[in-house]
Amino acid sequence: MPDPLDDSELAGDGDFLASFGETLLQTLDIGRWANGLDVEDILRVFREQVGGSMRKEDVLRAAVRKELLPLLKTGPHAPKGAGVYHATEAQLRAVHDGYLFRGNVEAVNGRAVSHDTLALGITQLGIAAVGYGGSSGTFSQRLFRKEVTFQMDDPFKQAREYIEQREIRSRKAPRNKDSLSRLATRGIRTYAERAILAERLQSEWRIGSGNPLAYELVTGSGYRTLLDASLEMLANLIDRQQKFVFVTDKLEHRGFLTLGHSLDTGEYAILETLESYGQEILDGWRYDDEGLVKATRFVRRYCPQVVMGLYRASNNSPPRLFFAHQEHVHFAVRIAMADSILRPEQGYPMLLDVASMTCHSVFGEDGFHGLVQDAYAQADPSLQYLNVRKLRR
Template sequence: MPDFRARTDAPPLPLSRPIAGTSDAFEEYFGESLGDTLDLGKWREGVDLVSEYARIEREVEQAVAFEGVQERRVRAAVFPHIALKDGAPPEAGFYDKLTLDDIAAVHTGLLFNGGVACCDGTVQLHDTLALTVHQIGVCLVAYTGNQGSWSTRLYRRDLREEKPDPVETMLALLERRGRRAGLNQPDRRDGLSELAQRAVMSFAEAKVLLDHTNAVWRLGHGSPAPYQLLAGAGNPDMAIESIKVLRRMIDHRKFVYVASEAGDRDYLQFGQALRPLEYVVIGTLRDRIEGFVRDITFGGKPTVDANWDGERLSPAQWVLKFQNEIASQVLVGVYRASALAPPQVFYAHREHFELAAAVAIADSVLLPDRGFPMLIDLADRACKSVYGGGSLRELVDAAYARCGAGVRFGSERQNRPN
């Protein structure tokens, strides 16, 4: 199944442990006691659509009214003080200068003439007990047309060890596979899968944006320094090579990245108070990544060139130097393109953040129901059309069938008809 998960700059945490919730907190949050919730005698049999519609409408109406009050408070009391916050960058603040004429100028002067290129990727995973296949594809697009697509397939073969002793082979297999989650299940302990599924794709997206287009502006999906590249799934070579590419991208300066999900409710709170064509600059990329950078660890020693401008650094020093010297040049803000769409988090170099915000907003007004850059949407659709669907599954299933194995190595969910 294709991996079309939303992009955020926060690391995925499938193994995280939830904070313990008390019964009192449960009742405060949900308006009913935990005991009543667990009493199935108080549940409704079947589906009572009339009462459910009424309750949903009531809950939404109350929530929207409350948020409307909060938005007015944020505009009046918070926006004027964003720039005064301790540690805020000089550019921090509320911006409402964009006009429809500005949007039209960006459309004709940058977007529609191919001055902005966007790259997005997708991963298809076919996971069976005998063989795991990762198909990674990226597509580069501009409004002047598709500028290319690239793909690779990684074949994970846990049992391909030539050992003369079958007992030794089986014990090695059990030990290795015992570290992995079930079929088609994410597992952060499995560094190789994370490396194959997320880090390689993100690396390819950035590399294509840098080296395969002459467009003046580069539009990316997610964060310009995603966790999976800085961490490298614990692989020092992956982290160092990724940081080299990310450093080049940020040195290019004329870029803007937009995330599908904010990864931080505080940013959404700022964004909900915005009106169309407005944006706020809140902090820097350094602020966003320092929370997880200190927890990154690496296994083994690097085998690639680990010199940063002639100075040899350890993998951990590479990450810290990127955080302190490079990520600090990237501003983080929130914009709104449409009155009926959610706000979006964007990243831009501090030298060109105003034009970057204008590019993101101008592209997003083309999708007023979503308020999200249409060029990213086009890149995503291009990837789905070329590398999505069930093409990988059909190829692998056919190969198993020719071997007389049918679908016996897969999972029940995986083998359901589409």
Template sequence: MALEEKNDGRFADASAPGASNHGYADRFAEDFAADTLEAEFREALNLDSWTAGTRMNELSVRLEREVEKAVRDEALIAPRVLDNLKRGLEVAKDRSTESGIYTLTPELVTGALKNIVFNGQLEACDGTRVTVNTLPLSVVQIGICVTSYLGNGGGETIGHRLYRRDILRHFDDPAEEVIAFLEQRSRRRPRNIAHGEFGDDGQPMSLSDMMCRALMIYGERAMLTDRSTSPWRLGHGSPMPHELIVGSGRKDLAEASLLMLRRLTLEHKKFIFVPSEVSDPVVVTISNALKPLQYAVLRNTKDIVRGVWEGTSYERPHYERSGLLQKVKDFGEEVGGKVILCVYRASSLAPGRIFYAHEDHVHEAAQIVMADSVLQEARGFPNLIDIADRTCRGMFEPGALGAQVHAVMARTGAPFRFLDERSTRA
């Protein structure tokens, strides 16, 4: 395959013989063999194929053989993965103008560390949340922290608590009050997650994990957008989280999120988002096939936003009448066309990682995220995100909230009445 070197030392595929009209993911997926898990599952339905707990050591030989073979096969296929990727990127419908595979030099990484990362030009944000669910009360605590390497690293930290009680005295008739109370509590989801209010689509809304997560990640991205003062902003997860685009059942959250994310992605532009994990095994495989200090610019992210509304509740007439569906479609076209999905690998020990950046600054972003990630040779994950996470968890210690709630319950004479069975198991 002919490769053409660009003036800045980057490489791009100059010819793609035999390339199809499919994207790189479709072409690459065709090389995989069928999954063998189904056969393993069918065998496991017969208990005679199981091994007694006292003889589990007899399975160690196969375990070692399977692990060694899997790791060896993964290493052997890596060059083929990159070859297919180079061919596929040239013809992929969702490719970016910057799509390609690039290799950074140690000098470029060191320069990014000195001039950006350690020079206060980069701030990272992360959040934490803890929920204490009891029968009479649910409490959610959300904390957000922004930090950098400049000075002592201390940045702005904010927190918020949400409370949900079932017993709210709205009725003069005691019988009517009890009936309404029992009906409301009957709508609770498992594990004492309460709900009884209604979202904009007329469906019951809850103080659910999705809602609390949505508030936390909204706070993280709003802090980066409106409170951070550094040129570069580093976030954890996706720049366009599903929870924010759908609003977790609330139109006001969805609309506020779309406006805020537009300011960050289309106006500020100098952002980097790194998720802890990605559900697409093809993207993960490509990232692991890279060599150390390599990164690949894959494609735009229009399909991510499109997946939010295609075939989901967003296609209900309610969302179209409210105008929210069209706003989401416009957002996906404008923002998804500029936000780029990339992969990188910081060291020979670390797994490949994924990051998102703006198309206009994707190569600067790659240098910055690579520089911060090489500081953790084994993890290959941005160190500043980990610092923000540890700072946030230290400021908003998760066990303290539960201890305080249970201490108050003990003081009121109910130390154990509202604890679930597992929490009292010795």
């Protein structure tokens, strides 16, 4: 399994041709590019491409529904209870009345914002926990990375070392994000979301975002301390909490999502446990000897207990991947679906979006950068170390 933190992989020319219908050389031929912006022509091309793609997907959907969905029960990685099910309106209404609107379900979501200059790097991590009874709390941490120390016994030597250190880090850091920044914004945030969900909430059911056994946690992102803390925390989540459901809105597992598009409103499918996912991590990540032993023990024990599936809250919304404990999977997906049908055009748990909006309100970029700029202005009116210009993406 490729490291999702490493965005340096490039596809070959053949992949480019297969994906875009023209060679890379043709794309690079500036003579074939349009002059100016012809809105009518762009709209025509967009409509042709979108319409054609949708018609092909409809044909594929029909074939998948007829031929492949029935095979889920007997697939090579099919867990106990694999197959397609339907959640009735009465079942989802019972979840609304007995759990969601009584505040017996809470969701956790987080965000990270960063500021980076030569003088200082600041990362702010914010996590929000919410239920329909109100906010359960917000949690935050701020990390300050500074390279220059005040103990300069040999200023000339240390100045050279700082220059070399910064240059090496810049060359190794794709898109201006080195491993320490990625650890802070991905690994620690992902850990904190799950730790708060498992250890700080009081509700019977909890909703999280993404895969509960996130790649950056099962690998430790290269940091042994994060690996040890993550495996212990995730073991607690699976052993003691159990009543959780995680939902992702990303285009991950596109093959499974293709299966999901063949589901009708209210249907859900139980696909497989995370055993093969865990094994791919063990085969692909370079652990040290002790870390490999710990990760292997964790994967063997806990990955078979977590099930991955799909649900479709509405025919007007895309399917969603979900993850739940095998002992509670049917009720878990009803929790997710009941929260998702509150906005049938989205088909995604509204509590997760409420948590995300709470994070944006409390820990948003504008407020964060405003505080940073104020601190720089107080320390140095010239603002020579403050780079306020946004990089192009």
